[in-house]
Amino acid sequence: MLLRAICAGLLLLGGGAAWADGHLTVRDAWVRAIPPGATITAGYATLGNDGDAPVTILTAQSDAFRSVTLHETLVSDGVARMREIHRLVVAPGATVKLEPGGRHLMLMSPRHAPAVGEKIGVTLLLRDGRRIDTYFDVVAPAAGDAD
Ligand SMILES: [Cu+2]
Numbered sequence: 093m094l095l096r097a098i099c100a101g102l103l104l105l106g107g108g109a110a111w112a113d114g115h116l117t118v119r120d121a122w123v124r125a126i127p128p129g130a131t132i133t134a135g136y137a138t139l140g141n142d143g144d145a146p147v148t149i150l151t152a153q154s155d156a157f158r159s160v161t162l163h164e165t166l167v168s169d170g171v172a173r174m175r176e177i178h179r180l181v182v183a184p185g186a187t188v189k190l191e192p193g194g195r196h197l198m199l200m201s202p203r204h205a206p207a208v209g210e211k212i213g214v215t216l217l218l219r220d221g222r223r224i225d226t227y228f229d230v231v232a233p234a235a236g237d238a239d
Pocket of ligand 1 (some may be wrong): 134163164174175196197198
Protein backbone atom coordinates (compact mmCIF):
# COMPACT_ATOMS: atom_id res chain seq x y z
CA MET A 93 0.00 0.00 0.00
CA LEU A 94 2.76 2.39 0.95
CA LEU A 95 4.68 1.55 -2.21
CA ARG A 96 1.63 2.23 -4.34
CA ALA A 97 1.15 5.63 -2.68
CA ILE A 98 4.77 6.52 -3.35
CA CYS A 99 4.48 5.50 -6.99
CA ALA A 100 1.37 7.61 -7.42
CA GLY A 101 3.24 10.53 -5.89
CA LEU A 102 6.15 10.10 -8.29
CA LEU A 103 3.75 10.00 -11.21
CA LEU A 104 2.24 13.28 -10.10
CA LEU A 105 5.66 14.87 -9.76
CA GLY A 106 6.76 13.48 -13.11
CA GLY A 107 3.60 14.55 -14.91
CA GLY A 108 5.26 17.50 -16.57
CA ALA A 109 2.46 17.95 -19.07
CA ALA A 110 0.33 19.56 -16.40
CA TRP A 111 2.98 22.25 -16.05
CA ALA A 112 3.78 22.78 -19.72
CA ASP A 113 4.40 26.42 -20.31
CA GLY A 114 5.44 28.61 -23.18
CA HIS A 115 8.21 31.12 -22.69
CA LEU A 116 8.47 33.89 -25.25
CA THR A 117 11.85 35.43 -26.03
CA VAL A 118 12.26 38.66 -28.03
CA ARG A 119 15.56 39.53 -29.72
CA ASP A 120 16.77 42.13 -32.22
CA ALA A 121 13.65 44.26 -31.83
CA TRP A 122 13.65 47.47 -33.87
CA VAL A 123 11.33 49.96 -35.46
CA ARG A 124 12.04 52.13 -38.43
CA ALA A 125 12.10 55.83 -37.56
CA ILE A 126 9.13 57.68 -38.98
CA PRO A 127 9.89 59.84 -42.02
CA PRO A 128 8.85 63.49 -41.67
CA GLY A 129 5.15 63.89 -42.30
CA ALA A 130 4.35 60.20 -41.94
CA THR A 131 2.28 58.73 -39.13
CA ILE A 132 2.99 55.06 -39.62
CA THR A 133 5.93 52.72 -39.21
CA ALA A 134 6.66 49.05 -38.63
CA GLY A 135 8.35 47.02 -35.90
CA TYR A 136 10.44 43.91 -36.40
CA ALA A 137 11.93 41.33 -34.04
CA THR A 138 13.01 37.73 -33.70
CA LEU A 139 10.57 35.83 -31.50
CA GLY A 140 11.49 32.54 -29.88
CA ASN A 141 9.91 30.11 -27.47
CA ASP A 142 12.19 28.21 -25.10
CA GLY A 143 9.27 26.77 -23.16
CA ASP A 144 7.48 23.49 -23.82
CA ALA A 145 4.07 24.78 -24.93
CA PRO A 146 3.06 27.08 -27.78
CA VAL A 147 2.90 30.83 -27.15
CA THR A 148 0.08 32.73 -28.86
CA ILE A 149 0.42 36.49 -29.29
CA LEU A 150 -2.93 38.21 -29.83
CA THR A 151 -1.87 41.81 -30.19
CA ALA A 152 0.47 44.47 -28.82
CA GLN A 153 0.38 47.89 -27.23
CA SER A 154 2.83 50.76 -26.94
CA ASP A 155 2.85 53.99 -25.00
CA ALA A 156 4.51 55.61 -28.03
CA PHE A 157 1.72 54.80 -30.54
CA ARG A 158 -2.03 55.05 -30.27
CA SER A 159 -2.54 52.05 -32.54
CA VAL A 160 -0.49 48.85 -32.66
CA THR A 161 -1.58 45.83 -34.68
CA LEU A 162 -0.05 42.62 -35.97
CA HIS A 163 0.23 42.60 -39.75
CA GLU A 164 1.35 40.29 -42.47
CA THR A 165 2.42 41.24 -45.98
CA LEU A 166 0.98 39.26 -48.85
CA VAL A 167 2.14 39.57 -52.43
CA SER A 168 -0.40 38.81 -55.12
CA ASP A 169 -0.02 39.72 -58.79
CA GLY A 170 3.21 41.44 -57.88
CA VAL A 171 1.48 43.83 -55.51
CA ALA A 172 2.31 43.75 -51.81
CA ARG A 173 -0.62 44.26 -49.51
CA MET A 174 -0.83 44.16 -45.74
CA ARG A 175 -3.57 42.78 -43.58
CA GLU A 176 -4.10 42.46 -39.88
CA ILE A 177 -3.61 39.09 -38.21
CA HIS A 178 -5.23 38.31 -34.89
CA ARG A 179 -2.90 35.67 -33.60
CA LEU A 180 0.70 34.70 -34.02
CA VAL A 181 1.75 31.33 -32.65
CA VAL A 182 5.34 30.54 -31.69
CA ALA A 183 5.73 26.76 -31.28
CA PRO A 184 8.07 25.37 -28.62
CA GLY A 185 11.64 25.60 -29.89
CA ALA A 186 10.56 27.61 -32.93
CA THR A 187 11.72 31.01 -34.13
CA VAL A 188 9.33 33.45 -35.81
CA LYS A 189 10.78 36.49 -37.51
CA LEU A 190 8.93 39.74 -37.81
CA GLU A 191 10.74 41.16 -40.82
CA PRO A 192 10.34 43.51 -43.76
CA GLY A 193 8.14 41.87 -46.38
CA GLY A 194 6.63 39.49 -43.83
CA ARG A 195 4.88 39.71 -40.53
CA HIS A 196 5.42 42.88 -38.55
CA LEU A 197 4.00 45.19 -35.94
CA MET A 198 2.12 48.04 -37.57
CA LEU A 199 2.60 51.16 -35.48
CA MET A 200 0.29 54.07 -36.20
CA SER A 201 -0.48 57.50 -34.79
CA PRO A 202 2.66 58.20 -32.76
CA ARG A 203 2.24 60.26 -29.62
CA HIS A 204 5.55 61.87 -30.61
CA ALA A 205 7.99 61.12 -33.41
CA PRO A 206 10.40 58.50 -31.99
CA ALA A 207 13.98 59.65 -32.50
CA VAL A 208 16.71 57.45 -33.92
CA GLY A 209 18.53 55.83 -31.02
CA GLU A 210 15.51 55.99 -28.75
CA LYS A 211 13.90 52.84 -27.40
CA ILE A 212 10.15 52.49 -27.38
CA GLY A 213 8.31 50.19 -25.03
CA VAL A 214 6.07 47.56 -26.61
CA THR A 215 3.93 45.13 -24.64
CA LEU A 216 2.95 41.87 -26.30
CA LEU A 217 -0.39 40.50 -25.12
CA LEU A 218 -0.59 36.71 -24.97
CA ARG A 219 -3.69 34.58 -25.17
CA ASP A 220 -3.05 33.19 -21.68
CA GLY A 221 -3.33 36.71 -20.29
CA ARG A 222 0.38 37.36 -19.84
CA ARG A 223 1.83 40.69 -20.92
CA ILE A 224 5.41 40.64 -22.19
CA ASP A 225 7.15 44.00 -21.90
CA THR A 226 9.89 44.57 -24.44
CA TYR A 227 11.82 47.42 -26.03
CA PHE A 228 12.33 48.22 -29.70
CA ASP A 229 15.30 50.27 -30.92
CA VAL A 230 14.43 53.13 -33.25
CA VAL A 231 16.60 52.77 -36.36
CA ALA A 232 17.11 55.20 -39.23
CA PRO A 233 15.25 54.23 -42.38
CA ALA A 234 17.54 52.84 -45.07
CA ALA A 235 17.34 54.26 -48.56
CA GLY A 236 14.92 52.29 -50.69
CA ASP A 237 13.50 50.52 -47.65
CA ALA A 238 10.02 49.11 -47.94
CA ASP A 239 7.76 46.98 -45.83
CU1 LIG B 1 1.56 46.62 -41.91
